[in-house]
Amino acid sequence: MKKKKENYSKKKRPFEEEFIWHLALGLWMLGIFVLSGIEGSGQNYYDLRMLIERKGAHIFEFFVLAYLFWKVLSFYSLEFRKRAWLTFLLSLLFASWDEVHQLFVFGREGKIVDVGIDLVGILIFIIALGFRKK
Numbered sequence: 001m002k003k004k005k006e007n008y009s010k011k012k013r014p015f016e017e018e019f020i021w022h023l024a025l026g027l028w029m030l031g032i033f034v035l036s037g038i039e040g041s042g043q044n045y046y047d048l049r050m051l052i053e054r055k056g057a058h059i060f061e062f063f064v065l066a067y068l069f070w071k072v073l074s075f076y077s078l079e080f081r082k083r084a085w086l087t088f089l090l091s092l093l094f095a096s097w098d099e100v101h102q103l104f105v106f107g108r109e110g111k112i113v114d115v116g117i118d119l120v121g122i123l124i125f126i127i128a129l130g131f132r133k134k
Contacts, residue, residue: 018075025068029094032061036098040107055117062121066091070129084129091122 069087078086095118099110 021068021071021075025065025072028065028068032065032094032098033101036102036108037105039105040109058114058117059121059124062091062095062118063125064121065094066122066125070125080133084126088122088126091125092119095119095122 066087069090070083073083073086076083092115095115098118099112099115101110102108103110
């Protein structure tokens, strides 16, 4: 049985729609980058409310980022599974890069734990995709 070759060409959609989704992704990534570049106080102590609020914001940021990657990748003829993996990998790569960026910002730290928290938001989106497909 011959395996069908995938067509990676773009799907036919209006240019404006494609532009808007690419712009939204770029602006969201820029927003994360700018917020990560804000100098910290160097304070490592947070109360529980502040901790939940900040980590919840990380989860939300990367849930939205994964959604935007998913939408941008929809303009290419990729099967569902490959599109989901690319969404996952690109989002995780950006989360890792964001933590490396924070290593160079005064009063901030890049932490593997924060990549894990970002991963929670990404995985929530990927899991929701799986339920949506079924």
